[in-house]
Amino acid sequence: MKDKKRRIIKEAKNIFRKKGYLLTSVADIVEASEISKGTFYNYFTSKEELAIVIFKQEYSVLYQKLDREMGDQTRELKDNFATCVELLINFHMKNAEILNISFSQAMIDDDFNQFLTGVRLRSLEWIKNQILLVYGEDTRPYVNDLTMLITGMMFMFVFASSKTEEKDRRIQDVVWYVLNRMDAIVLDLKKTGDILITEDDVACFIPNHLDIKKRRMVELRKTIDTLLNKIEMQEVAESDKWQYKESLNALLSEINNRETPRDFMIQGALLYLKQQAPKALDREIQVLEAQINSLL
Incomplete structure (x- = not known):
């Protein structure tokens, strides 16, 4: 399945380059990719x-x-x-x-x-x-x-x-x-x-959906700060505390600094925290996961 998706992306790039985005149709992409329209819409809802x-x-x-x-x-x-x-x-x-x-x-x-x-x-x-x-x-x-x-x-x-x-x-x-x-x-x-x-002038340039994302990032940072403080209070080995903190910092860095956050990095860090962190942090980790999903 991934091979088909990669082929669709590859062929679409070629056609966009040759014909231009506006003149390219889904039918063009389907024909070049040698797939059916149904297969195309299994992967993408639109051009x-x-x-x-x-x-x-x-x-x-x-x-x-x-x-x-x-x-x-x-x-x-x-x-x-x-x-x-x-x-x-x-x-x-x-x-x-x-x-x-x-x-x-x-x-x-x-x-x-x-x-x-x-x-x-x-x-x-x-x-x-x-x-x-x-x-x-x-x-x-x-x-x-x-x-x-x-x-x-x-x-x-x-x-x-x-x-x-x-x-x-x-x-x-x-x-x-x-x-x-x-x-x-x-x-x-x-x-x-x-x-x-x-x-203030710059704030007027920013569309509502980006302003919402900025507010969500603020809330995410607050949750991570709360988790970092609670980790310090846990009666676990210092090496474990370090691992939990590094996972949180990696999550924040991935979401904050990349235009396209890598899903495998985010899901891996979340899975580690859910499986390895003390039960006392479960609620905050659930909130963290929900906030991250709202940003992706």
Whole structure:
């Protein structure tokens, strides 16, 4: 069964690349995968759900690359940032059709629209965090403005350069041109103290479904904190306490830091806690499991 699902995903990727997402039908995917429509719907409820699965896979790979590049200690942070911004630009250009769907189609699957909105916001949040890392914590009051400026400048320059020859080289030129301009902008904002986009403004950009997820993450952290405190009070070996705490930290890290949390990691950690942790923690572990399921 898994082989069929993998084949559907593989063929759908090929067809999306050749025909474009909007021009691809379920019938095209079924024919290329050499399966029946019934088999397709055993795995996916719609073309949109299949596209989300594919996009999440590629998005997960992208952020693994970004984390690896930003962690490269053989180069300056700004060089790492430039490489990562180039990766982001190339990713968004490669997937421009899908990323722009909710702007061009009024009638679109709501879950798909929500997912795409989350993708765009995740990219902005990642750039925001890297700006703080590269330019320093003292840019925090202006970081929302800097994020909008850097993304706006880069993508407009790339759009203007996209039809020229040596497009890839032009993207590199754009990245460094904009980053060099950012140096001057950062100094100016620190000097003038001008702030246009506040945290309240940013909160207005966040759709309700993402706001709900943020609140659920807060509740999850509270439950984990409660469990960590209760573990300390248990009369068990210190080595066992350490194992329970590490399982909780692994769960939080997996859900908090990955666009596509790995189900086997989450279920493995939960199973360990349910089977091995003291009975006094059963209630909190049940609450933890329910909260995690509401986030996935």
